[in-house]
Amino acid sequence: MTMPNQKAIPQAQGDFLLGNLRQFKADLFQAICGWQRDYGDLVSIKLATRQVYLISHPQLLEQALIKQHDVFVKMYNPEKPKGLALILGQGLVTSQGDLWRRQRHLMQPAFQRSNLASMLPQMVMAGNNMLSRWQQLGENVEVDLANEMMRLALEVITQTMFSTSVLDKVEKIAPALETALRYAAKTAANPLAPPLIIPTPANQQFKQARKLLDEIIYDLIEQRRMQPHTQHDLLATLLNAHNEDSGERMTDQQIRDEVITIFTAGHETTANLLSWTLYLLAKHPEILSKLRAELTQSLQGKIPDTEDLQSLVYMPAILNESLRIRPPVGMMIRKVNKDTELDGYLLKGGSLAIFSIYNIHHHPELWQHPEQFNPDRFLTDDKHRFSFIPFGTGERVCIGNHFALMEAQLLLSMIVQQYDIQLLNKEEVEIEMTVSIRPKGGIPVRLIKR
Ligand code: HEM
Numbered sequence: 001m002t003m004p005n006q007k008a009i010p011q012a013q014g015d016f017l018l019g020n021l022r023q024f025k026a027d028l029f030q031a032i033c034g035w036q037r038d039y040g041d042l043v044s045i046k047l048a049t050r051q052v053y054l055i056s057h058p059q060l061l062e063q064a065l066i067k068q069h070d071v072f073v074k075m076y077n078p079e080k081p082k083g084l085a086l087i088l089g090q091g092l093v094t095s096q097g098d099l100w101r102r103q104r105h106l107m108q109p110a111f112q113r114s115n116l117a118s119m120l121p122q123m124v125m126a127g128n129n130m131l132s133r134w135q136q137l138g139e140n141v142e143v144d145l146a147n148e149m150m151r152l153a154l155e156v157i158t159q160t161m162f163s164t165s166v167l168d169k170v171e172k173i174a175p176a177l178e179t180a181l182r183y184a185a186k187t188a189a190n191p192l193a194p195p196l197i198i199p200t201p202a203n204q205q206f207k208q209a210r211k212l213l214d215e216i217i218y219d220l221i222e223q224r225r226m227q228p229h230t231q232h233d234l235l236a237t238l239l240n241a242h243n244e245d246s247g248e249r250m251t252d253q254q255i256r257d258e259v260i261t262i263f264t265a266g267h268e269t270t271a272n273l274l275s276w277t278l279y280l281l282a283k284h285p286e287i288l289s290k291l292r293a294e295l296t297q298s299l300q301g302k303i304p305d306t307e308d309l310q311s312l313v314y315m316p317a318i319l320n321e322s323l324r325i326r327p328p329v330g331m332m333i334r335k336v337n338k339d340t341e342l343d344g345y346l347l348k349g350g351s352l353a354i355f356s357i358y359n360i361h362h363h364p365e366l367w368q369h370p371e372q373f374n375p376d377r378f379l380t381d382d383k384h385r386f387s388f389i390p391f392g393t394g395e396r397v398c399i400g401n402h403f404a405l406m407e408a409q410l411l412l413s414m415i416v417q418q419y420d421i422q423l424l425n426k427e428e429v430e431i432e433m434t435v436s437i438r439p440k441g442g443i444p445v446r447l448i449k450r
Contacts, residue, residue: 007344009053010039011046018192019046025186029358029433032331036359042345050191051351053336056359058366058386063342064334064353065394072334072353074100074396083188083333084435086196087180087210089253091261092399103258104399106241110161110234111399116406117306119160123407124303126155127414134419134447142424145443146275150174153271156407161262162220163231169216176209177264183209185434188333189352217260221252234262262400269328270404272438274411276326277319279443280373281416282423287375288416290314295413309409317375319408323390325373330358330437332392357389358437420448 012035014020023031024047032054035043041057055061064072074096076085085094092103109115130152134141151170158166166173183206187193194200196207224235238258242249250258281288294314298304304312331354338349347353362370366387367377391398398404415421424444432440 006341006346009042009044009345009347011044012039014046018048021047021190021192025190028185029330029431029437032354032356032359032433033362036356041363042342047189048192050189051348052189053347053351053353054356054359055342055353056356056363058360058389060342061355061360061389061393062386065332065355065392065396068340068342069394069396071337071340073337075333075335075352083184086184086187086206087213088261088264089257091257091259093261093265095257103254106237107234107258107399110237111403113402116403119403120306120406120410122159123156123410124414126152126159127303127411129155131414131418135449137447140446140448142444142446145278145421145445146271146439147174147442149271149274149278150267152411153267153274153407156270156411157263157266158220160403161234161266162224162259163233163235164220164223166216166220172212173216176212177268179205179209180213181264181268181434181436188435189354213260214256217256217263221255221259235259265398266400266403268436269400270407272326272328272436273319273322273404273408275439275443276328276437277322277408277412278415278421279423279429279439280322280325281318282421282445284373287318287373291318292416295417299413299417301417304410304413306406309406312409312413313379314375315409315413316405317378319405319412320378320388320390321373321375324361324367324388325371326431326437327357327361327390328436329390329392330433331356331435332396333435357392358433360387360389363387418450420450422446422448 012020015022020031020035023034024045035045035054036056041055042060043054045052045054055064074094075082076090076094076096078090081089088094090099092100092107095103130148134143137143151167151174154170154173155165155167158164183202194203196203221235221239224231224239228239238250238255281291291314294312298311299308302308334353334355336347336349336351336353340347340349360366364370366384386393391401391404422445424446429443430440432438
C-alpha cells in the first residue's frame with residue numbers, strides 16, 4: 001500500500017529472476033559502492049526473493065537505528081541461524097531482546113574505562129613479544145603485515161579477556177576464521193544459499209572451520225573449569241554469573257557463544273585497524289613524521305601508560321581518519337520487522353536493511369576529498385554525529401570501542417617508535433569486504449629496525 005505522499009525508492013537494475021544476487025556474490029564491496037553511486041543513499045536491491053534496502057546516509061541511519069531501534073532489529077532466528085549467527089550463535093553481537101539486554105548488562109563492566117587500565121600490562125606484553133620476535137627474525141625481514149597484526153590482536157584479546165594464549169594454534173585459527181566470515185557474509189542475505197545440511201563443498205568447508213574454532217573455544221573454557229578462582233577476567237564473569245533468585249547459571253552453549261563472539265569481534269577488527277593504519281602511514285611519510293614527533297615529545301621513548309595515552313592528540317586523529325577511510329566493520333545488517341517509513345519512503349516489513357558504514361564514511365556531501373587520508377580533519381571541533389560511525393551507534397554500539405582504541409594507540413606507538421615499515425608493492429592494496437574490511441591478499445612489507 002503506497003500513500004500518496006510517499007516517495008519511490010529507486011530499484012537497482014538486475015536479472016529477471018535473481019535480481020542483484022550475481023553482483024552481490026561476485027564482489028560485495030564493489031556492489032555496495034556501485035549501488036550508492038548509481039542510485040543514491042537509499043536503494044532497493046533484490047537478492048532472488050529477498051528484498052534488501054541499502055542505506056548510505058547518516059540521517060536515514062539515525063532515523064532507523066536510534067529512533068526506530070525496535071523496528072530495525074538483529075536478524076537472529078534460533079531455528080534458522082544465518083550469517084554471523086552461524087558462527088557466533090546467540091552471543092552479544094547476534095542476540096536480541098531480553099537475552100541480549102541481560103548479557104550486555106553482565107559484560108559491560110569489564111569494558112568500562114576504569115577497568116581497561118588494568119589490561120594495559122597484558123597488551124604491552126603482547127606487543128613486546130611481537131617486537132622481540134621481529135628482532136629474532138633478522139634484519140630487514142619480509143613479512144605479511146596483516147598476518148602479523150592478526151596474531152598480535154589475537155594474543156591481546158585472549159590474554160586480556162581469557163588470561164590465556166592460543167598463539168600456538170594461530171596458523172589454523174586465522175584461515176578458519178577467514179573461511180567462516182566469508183561464508184557468513186555470502187550466505188547472510190542470500191535466500192538461495194543451500195542449507196548447511198546439504199554437503200556442498202562450501203558448506204563442508206565452513207563446517208570444518210567452525211568445528212576447529214569450536215574445539216579451541218571449548219578447550220579454553222574447559223581449562224579454566226579445571227582451575228577456577230585463578231583469574232578475574234571476562235571468562236570468570238561468564239562462568240560465575242548466576243540469577244539472583246533462581247541461582248541458575250549460563251548454559252555451556254551460551255558461554256561458548258559469548259566467548260567466541262568476544263574472541264572474533266575482539267581481534268579481527270582491531271587487527272584490521274592496525275594493518276590499515278600502518279599501511280596508510282607507510283604511504284604518507286609526512287604524517288608518520290608528525291606522529292613520531294608527538295610520541296617523542298610526550299613519551300621520550302618509553303612505553304605509554306594510560307595517562308600518556310590520554311595526552312596524545314595527533315595519534316587519535318590518525319586512528320579516527322583510518323577508521324573513517326578503512327572502517328574495519330563495513331556494514332551493519334538489520335531486519336525490518338514491520339512496514340515503516342524513513343524520510344517519507346516506505347520500507348516493507350520482513351525485508352533486510354544494510355547500513356553501509358563505508359559509504360557513509362566516503363560520502364562526498366559529508367566529507368571533503370573523501371578518498372584523501374587527512375587526519376587533520378579530526379583535529380577541528382566539527383562534530384561528525386552519525387557521519388562517523390566506525391563502532392556503530394545506538395544501543396547496539398560496539399562494547400569494545402574504548403578497549404580497541406586504547407589497544408591501537410598503545411601498539412601503534414610501540415611499533416612506529418621501533419620500526420620503519422616499507423611496503424613491498426607499489427600498487428594500492430585492495431579492499432576485501434565480508435562484514436569486515438580487510439586488505440585483499442595481505443600487505444607484504446619489509447621491517448626495518450630504527
Ligand atoms: C577497531 C575495532 C572495532 C570496530 C571497528 C568495531 C566495530 C563494531 C561495530 C560497527 C559494531 C556494531 C554492529 C552492529 O550494530 O550491527 C560492533 C559491535 C560489537 N563489538 Fe566491536 N568493533 C571493534 C572492536 C571490538 C572489540 C575489541 C570487541 C571486544 C573486545 C568488540 C566487541 C563487540 C561486540 C560484543 C559487539 C556487539 C555489541 C552489542 O550488540 O551489544 N568490538 N563493533
